[in-house]
Amino acid sequence: MSEDRIESLRRAVEAGPDDAMLRLILAEALLADGRGGESLAHFEVLLQAGALPPESLLQVGAAALEADRLDLARACLEAARQAGVVEGVAALQRQVEDRVAERSGADRLRVRADGADGAAGGPYDDAGPESTTFADVGGMAEVKKLVHRMVVLPRSRPELFERYGRRAGGGVLLYGPPGCGKTLLARATAGECGLPFLNVRIEDVIDPYQGVSERNLHQAFETARAVGPCVLFLDELDGLAYARHKHRGSEARRLVDVLLQELDAIGSDNTGLTVMAATNAPWDVDEAMLRPGRFDRVVFVPPPDEAARADILRVHAAAVPGRDGVDAAAVAARTALYSGADLRAVVEHAVDELIEEALATGGEPPLGTPGLLAAAGRVRPSTLDWLQRAKAYVEFANQGERYEDVAAYLRTREVRRRLARGE
Ligand SMILES: Nc1ncnc2c1ncn2[C@@H]1O[C@H](COP(=O)(O)OP(=O)(O)O)[C@@H](O)[C@H]1O
Ligand SMILES: [Mg+2]
Incomplete structure (x- = not known):
């Protein structure tokens, strides 16, 4: 974010000191700019006002670390854990440990919880063709159509594109609220193309040792090229901005540069590599990343609309006894702004109740509309x-x-x- 944007944010916050969202954005912008101390001051105002969303606790921790306030960083880490935050916890933990080691002058001996946050076996699936297809993705008709035209068609009908001088290539960046099917859709895109799906989470690429993150990222592209035609998916690009918060400047910049080089190189090779990426934080994405030939197609993946919600509920209740008697449309009508992941949680809650009931009565109670509606009342829309x-x-x-x-x-x-x- 540019200096004058930060400046105008600052003025906006001064004019409206109670606007928590603006203050949060300012705090994040300052943090991204390496101004941990200033950023922390705003975070602390939010903390005191009880207006800090739990997802931001880790950023406060990062700001605290930057401002060399280790105790606060630890407290944030702990609070984030208790609030059930998973993403990014391990990374911040490592940062804190590193700082402690640095301080005590000890060798930078790190205890790495590799695999603890789902990275077991590395970021790559086996390299067979992906079996998930669009049929497994509820709703999203518009997005599917777009992706079909941008990614699937150029690969299944290359001659058509050639005839009209239309170059295939260029990456697709999906963005939108968490849990609305970005990762699922990317996977299904590979399935639609009949290609292997290589899933690389940026957080798994990032390593606190100098130069290792860049090497990891390069390695991901090397692996993809070795596999041959495939969909390489860079998930949670937000991690790049997070790295910028932590590594102050040049290190994270180098990582973005490596990514840009790799994207540019794809234009000139013909191994059939398709790159897709996703982020929850499009506002953190470097402008340079959006230039032609890079992620020049940026697609918003919105929360599912009513018809899509009914569809998604059906997908997730597909194996539950009594599903045919459920009025999915009625539940969909009452779950505005629920993400796909929220809807899955609704079905799971309802099913848990059924299991309780089955244990108590010994029967096989069927899933019903009232049960789903009750479950929906207990799940807050996360978008x-x-x-x-x-x-x-x-x-x-x-x-x-x-x-x-x-x-x-x-x-x-x-x-x-x-x-x-x-x-
Ligand atoms: N359109 C959808 N259809 C079916 N399930 C969905 C859909 N969107 C989300 N889900 C469910 O929510 C989970 C999380 O979705 P995910 O693709 O990881 O979201 P995102 O990548 O946007 O954060 C999926 O694994 C799936 O179970
Ligand atoms: Mg995802």
Whole structure:
């Protein structure tokens, strides 16, 4: 984020000191800019006001680390754990340990919890063709159509594209709130192309040792080239911005540069490598990444609409006794702004109740609409935080053009109504 954008954010916060979202964005911008101390001051205001979303605890921890306040960093780590945050916890833990080791002058002996956060066996699946297809993805008709045209078609009908002088290639960047099917869709895209799917989470690439992250990233592309035609998916690109918070400047910059070089190289090779990526934080994505031939196609993956929700509920209840008697449309109507992952949780909660009941009565109670509705009441739609934040970006940061799709989505009745309720 540029200096004047930070400056205007700062003025906006001064003018409206109670706007927690703006202050949060300012704190994050300062942190990204390597100004941990200043950033921390704003984070602490939010903490005291009880207005800090749990997902931000790790960033506060990173800011605290930057400002050399180890105790606060540890406290944030602990609070994040207790709040059930998973993503990024291990990475911050390593950072804190490193700092402790640095301080005590000990050799930088690190205890790495490799595999502890799902990285077991490395980031690569086996290299057979992917079996997930669009049929496994509920709803998302628009996004599927787009991806079909951008990725699947150029690979299945190359002659058509050649005839019209239309170059295949260039990466697709999916963005949107968490849990709405970005990873699932990328996987299914590989399945639609009949290609292997290589899933690389940026967090797994990043290593605190100098130069290792770059090598890991390069290695991911090497592996993909060795596999041959495949879909290489860089998941949770947000990790790059997170790295920038932690490594101050040049190190993280080098990682972005390596990524840019690799993307540019794809244009000139013909091994049939398709690159896709996803992020929850499009506002953190480096402009340079969006230039032609890189991620020049940026696709918003919104929370599922009503029809999509019914579809997703059916996908996740497919194996549950009694599913045919369920009025999925009725449940869909009552779950505005629930993500696909939330809907899966709804089905799981309802099923847990059925299992309880089965244990108590010895029968096989069927899934019913009331059970699902009750479960929905216990699951909070997790896209709200993201949408609030996106709203602030679209409105404040004057990035409406870049987020046209998001802006249009935010104007829909479903969203306006729900956000106005301000839960
Ligand atoms: N459109 C969808 N259809 C079916 N399941 C979905 C859908 N969207 C999300 N889910 C469920 O939620 C889980 C998390 O989705 P994921 O693709 O990881 O979200 P994201 O990558 O956007 O954070 C999926 O594994 C799947 O079980
Ligand atoms: Mg994902």
